[in-house]
Amino acid sequence: MKILVTGGCGFIGSNFIHYWFSRHPSDIIVNLDKLTYAANPESLRDLDNNPQYQFIKGDICDEALVDKILSDGIELIIHFAAESHVDRSIDDPLLFVKTNVLGTYTLLNSAKKHGDLRFHHVSTDEVFGALPLDTDEKFTEDTHYDPRSPYSASKASSDHFVRSFFHTFNLPVTLSNCSNNYGAFQSPEKFIPRMITNLMDGKKIPVYGDGLYVRDWLFVEDHCSAIEAIILKGKIGDSYNIGGLVKDYSNLEVAKTILSIMGKTESDLEFVADRPGHDRRYAVSWEKIHRELNWSPSLSFEEGIKKTVAWYQENEAWWREAKTEAEAFYQRLNATRSK
Numbered sequence: 001m002k003i004l005v006t007g008g009c010g011f012i013g014s015n016f017i018h019y020w021f022s023r024h025p026s027d028i029i030v031n032l033d034k035l036t037y038a039a040n041p042e043s044l045r046d047l048d049n050n051p052q053y054q055f056i057k058g059d060i061c062d063e064a065l066v067d068k069i070l071s072d073g074i075e076l077i078i079h080f081a082a083e084s085h086v087d088r089s090i091d092d093p094l095l096f097v098k099t100n101v102l103g104t105y106t107l108l109n110s111a112k113k114h115g116d117l118r119f120h121h122v123s124t125d126e127v128f129g130a131l132p133l134d135t136d137e138k139f140t141e142d143t144h145y146d147p148r149s150p151y152s153a154s155k156a157s158s159d160h161f162v163r164s165f166f167h168t169f170n171l172p173v174t175l176s177n178c179s180n181n182y183g184a185f186q187s188p189e190k191f192i193p194r195m196i197t198n199l200m201d202g203k204k205i206p207v208y209g210d211g212l213y214v215r216d217w218l219f220v221e222d223h224c225s226a227i228e229a230i231i232l233k234g235k236i237g238d239s240y241n242i243g244g245l246v247k248d249y250s251n252l253e254v255a256k257t258i259l260s261i262m263g264k265t266e267s268d269l270e271f272v273a274d275r276p277g278h279d280r281r282y283a284v285s286w287e288k289i290h291r292e293l294n295w296s297p298s299l300s301f302e303e304g305i306k307k308t309v310a311w312y313q314e315n316e317a318w319w320r321e322a323k324t325e326a327e328a329f330y331q332r333l334n335a336t337r338s339k
Ligand SMILES: NC(=O)c1ccc[n+]([C@@H]2O[C@H](COP(=O)([O-])OP(=O)(O)OC[C@H]3O[C@@H](n4cnc5c(N)ncnc54)[C@H](O)[C@@H]3O)[C@@H](O)[C@H]2O)c1
Pocket: 006, 007, 008, 009, 010, 011, 012, 013, 032, 033, 034, 035, 036, 037, 038, 039, 040, 058, 059, 060, 061, 079, 080, 081, 082, 083, 084, 085, 099, 103, 122, 123, 124, 125, 155, 177, 178, 179, 180, 181, 182, 187
């Protein structure tokens, strides 16, 4: 099979390409990526000499380029490319409309022109909004959309376009809405890698507000295996929620777990000003994908976070340059928010 992966140089896309080749080595993967700040081509350096792999630097909003790629025998699109950082969406919402909405539309429209092309859209649980802290409620596939940040609003809009192309044009689509991922190859700008790399640099780890924000954490390779299950066995036109939640972990508990793995103490925590519109709790019910496709997460949070800390400790060359850029970004952000 010949597959177009968009955003394959980002965190989940690069993990997915490694995962897919480990399980389907005779498939061909074309990776279309614009190489924004979030990309790191080093994540796929080991594929440089793999004849089954092709990298194309380009924008998913470039209709002529997308048409050309799809006309070369692509059978399946797995769409990861997005602007994905909530803090950046508060800074520059229009960029999120362009990439996440117009970019997804461009891919769909081009797929429609190329006949029976399967389209899998990778989305987020953040489209469902937030849950209160004091319930056991979880997001299901039937939860109504209630996005709160420009990021989640742009992803919600892209989900609607994907469904509309199924209903209106019979494009064979599937969607997945996944909880927060963590693992190797994630930018040090994001919550968990930032904590680990700060501690490695002898700095404190920042915790927004009171730290009592609950996220449903999933080890990235488990997200990849869920997408694989949907591609191989999912029902066309359906959405699947993906999560790892067995018990609630607050951001503060995640921070304390990392402190303990790295032999640090709570004096290395620093509470910082909260993010505007910060959602309290995300929790995903993954009952449907478990029941229909027999998928479950393979790693507990305790196992996954130990593997993740070890990976950042062993791969400083991968994250060092991006760390400098990430900290410059947070300095600019803090200066804007304290005005
Ligand atoms: N990270 C998470 O926890 C999480 C959870 C659920 C869903 N998702 C979704 O999964 C997908 C991947 O997330 P991620 O964390 O790997 O993101 P990321 O920010 O790490 O990577 C995004 C990639 O997309 C590329 N890209 C951005 N704009 C592009 C454009 N216009 N054209 C081509 N390429 C472009 C970037 O260069 C980068 O390589 C996103 O759609 C995101 O919404 C992420």
